[in-house]
Amino acid sequence: MVIGRFPESIVVIGAGMAGLVCTLELMKQGYNVRLFEATNRPGGRVYTMRDQFADGMYCEMGAAFIGAHHFLTLSYAQQAGVQLINLPVPNRRLTYINGRLIIDSPAEPARWPVSLTAEERNLGYAGILEKYLNPGLKATGNPFLPDWPTKQAIQLDSMTMEEYLKGQGASPGAIKLSEIGYMQMLGDGIRKVSALQRLLDLKMASSEGSAQTIAGGMDQLPKKLALTIGSNISYGCAATHIEHNNKGVTIQFTKSGEVFTIYCDRVIMAIPSTVLRTIHFSPPLTKEKNDAIQNQLSTSVTRTVVQSRTKFWKNLSSFTTVNTDLKIGWLYDATFTQTTSRRGLICSYSSGEAAREIARAGNLNAAVSEIKQVLPELSYNYEGAAVFSWDHNPYSRGAYAWYRPKQMIRMIPTLSAQQDSIYFAGDDTSLFPGWIEGAISSALRTVNQIIAGNSI
Structure with a gap:
């Protein structure tokens, strides 16, 4: 097999994990690649919030851990040189249900x-x-x-x-x-x-071994991959129109209110379906492709983070997480790896209708009240709170894809298929939406599609 002419240029839209890996792998193959990102940072839904809390504390708003069998993610983490920390395995399970905090362990099973x-x-x-x-x-x-x-x-x-x-x-x-x-x-x-x-x-x-997180925040991984890409990334550039024909692709972007145009041979759309809907394609995508993009659902996720004067929960039955039947959903210690401050952060992970309700204006206090209901000592330690909704982020419009019955098997092959000179990557084109592993696997599949298309 002989490799034919490389395209003169490939544009990747979206510097989440899929876009970063597509760019890196195509650069390794000798392609001329440019990566455009609408926000001012790499990582997409790998987002570590850092500017809301005291003492340099931070909290993950998106991806928070890497499973022991997430081999692609672990490989890129090793390549990037980030330090991994094992997540603690609690010896007791805490659940807040029907107004009661239940402690469950092998030695003392809960009633x-x-x-x-x-x-x-x-x-x-x-x-x-x-x-x-x-x-x-x-x-x-x-x-x-x-x-x-x-x-x-x-x-x-x-x-x-x-x-x-x-x-x-x-x-x-x-x-x-x-x-x-x-x-x-x-x-x-x-x-x-x-x-x-x-x-x-x-x-x-699930993981047979210990799941891990990245020392200093999960955003260290996309940041280090972006450094490798260097000046080939342009930030603050939002794609609005894409024209495509057998001669190539024309992409219109906006940056700081100005409009500019890029010409390339191929384009990779490494952004969620919820954002793809906002881009005008000429000629239109096929009906099957467009229907899949328009109908793919995205999980509503809202994170509520409270700052506490002390880590009072260290005395609460080895607390790392609490499952609840309240709107706040899942509570966890967001600062278990952060030891330089006596303060701490507790994060609430809400999804679905509960997430949408908390994200509505004025509902932050109700979420904080529910957290205090589960952990009463917070009332004496509370210093403030922040809320983040993926639904309200214009470049995600939701957290990760989900499917009703009879949708998943039918839609994913359509979502992941190329159309002419347009390719589609991202965790929502994989079988594992919401995971870095899904994003990377989609990127490698896309790179293989492009390489195969250049073979003769």
Whole structure:
């Protein structure tokens, strides 16, 4: 096989993890690549908030950890030279449910204030999840094999996660327990999301080894990759129009109120579908492609971060996280790796309708009140709060893609397919939206599409 003429130039739109990796890998192959980013920073939804808190403290608004089996992410972290820190594994699980803080551990199993069957009470929380989730986790199959999706995977994609749990025999009480915390963080919850997507995401989240975070903040990874790219990145440039034909691509951008135009042979759209909808394509994208872009859903995520005068929670049963049935969702210690200040940050991770409600003007105080309800000592330590909504960010318009039944298997091949000289990357074109691993895998797939297109 002989490699043909390289394109004169390739433009990548979006300096999130997918756009950064596309640019780096194409540069390695000798292509002339320019990367344009609408904001003033690299990373996209890998975003570490730093300017709202005292003593140099920071909090992750997006990606917060890397799983032990996220091999692509770990590889790029090694290449970038960032330092990884193991996340703590708590010996107790804290859950706030029906107005009570429940402590659950292998040594002292909790008495859950929900109606469970005798078998479920015997199994305990971990046993309930294992009993009802393991069959589905196996049934998803291996999406990297050529015969995927299997009949079982297709069947899972035809039902909601709640329907799957009911089919496994889970009681209403067990379903309530299972959806508190991480299970509820995809789309509008288990009553609406595809069981296949929910189970594939659980596989991505689970880890046989220790999950890790990046010392100094997750944004260190995109920042270091951007340094390698150097002057080939232009910030503050928002794409508005794309014209394409068999001779190449013309892209119109705005920067500081001024309009400018770039000509190239190929363009990679490494931005979410929610933002792709704002760009005018001429000629239009195919109906199938456009329908997939217009109909892909994005999870609403709102983070509420409270600053505390002390890390009073260090005395609370090895607190690192609390799952709640409140609008604030999942609470966690955002400063467990930050030891230079006596202060601390507690972050609330809300999703779905709860996230949309908290993000509405004037609702910050209600979220803070719920956090104080779970952790009463915060009332004496409270110093202030900040709220961040991905829905309200004009260059994300949501946090990560989610699918209703019968959407995932049908839409992803369309979302990831190229059209003429236009290519599409990003975690929402992968099977693992919301993960750096999904973004990187989409970038490598896109790079391979371009290289294959230049082979003769």
